[in-house]
């Protein structure tokens with residue numbers, strides 16, 4: 001299933017003339033193009049970092065409570081994989097698109113690697129619905145405080161003994177319990193305070209066009225965002241390497257568009273189309 005990029009221009013023009021939001025929902029595929037291993041792919045980080053566990057068992061609060069050091073070793077390893085990569089052309093296009101659209105732009109991301117921020121997207125218009133590995137919080141939730149990531153992972157190559165060496169600084173400053181990564185685990189729920197759930201749904205209700213980029217639809221809030229946007233008759237654009245959970249509905253929708261290819265190649269073209277549109281039509 002492949003459609004043409006030309007169809008984007010009228011969809012964007014309609015959105016802007018109706019004064020609705022232009023929203024991008026991004027997932028692991030966008031980061032994969034920078035070299036961050038994906039969660040579920042056959043070359044995924046689960047294979048490399050968690051040989052002895054299934055992801056749905058490992059990345060749970062239940063597992064963390066019993067094996068905090070194991071989870072921290074994995075998270076520190078992941079953090080080194082983020083440190084070693086750079087934002088790609090897709091990230092940079094999204095930062096440029098925000099510059100063009102300002103408050104008409106929203107970015108909802110499942111990625112916890114902060115590559116969107118590093119490319120230049122603003123915190124106020126970027127909702128990290130799965131949290132971020134740049135912050136931690138108390139695993140006993142003794143306060144609402146969110147701390148900066150306490151460990152320096154700048155030493156290379158990553159050494160798992162870093163967790164033992166750093167155990168003291170991984171503790172909560174208030175109660176002394178172990179801190180946890182400020183990321184959503186498989187046995188937890190989305191909320192507004194930590195994961196901007198309501199902001200993301202509010203965005204879906206007010207968006208004129210939703211670009212789904214580098215994500216297969218395997219988690220439930222992204223699915224809810226897409227179905228909410230469809231319910232409000234927004235245009236949905238599916239930008240992925242392969243067909244996925246979103247594709248069949250998007251392909252059948254007269255307002256939908258399916259684009260196959262790398263986000264690092266397609267998003268700069270969308271930026272260019274938008275730039276031309278804003279210059280020519282005074283939107």
Ligand SMILES: [Zn+2]
Nearest residue numbers: 138142172175
């Ligand atoms: Zn605490």
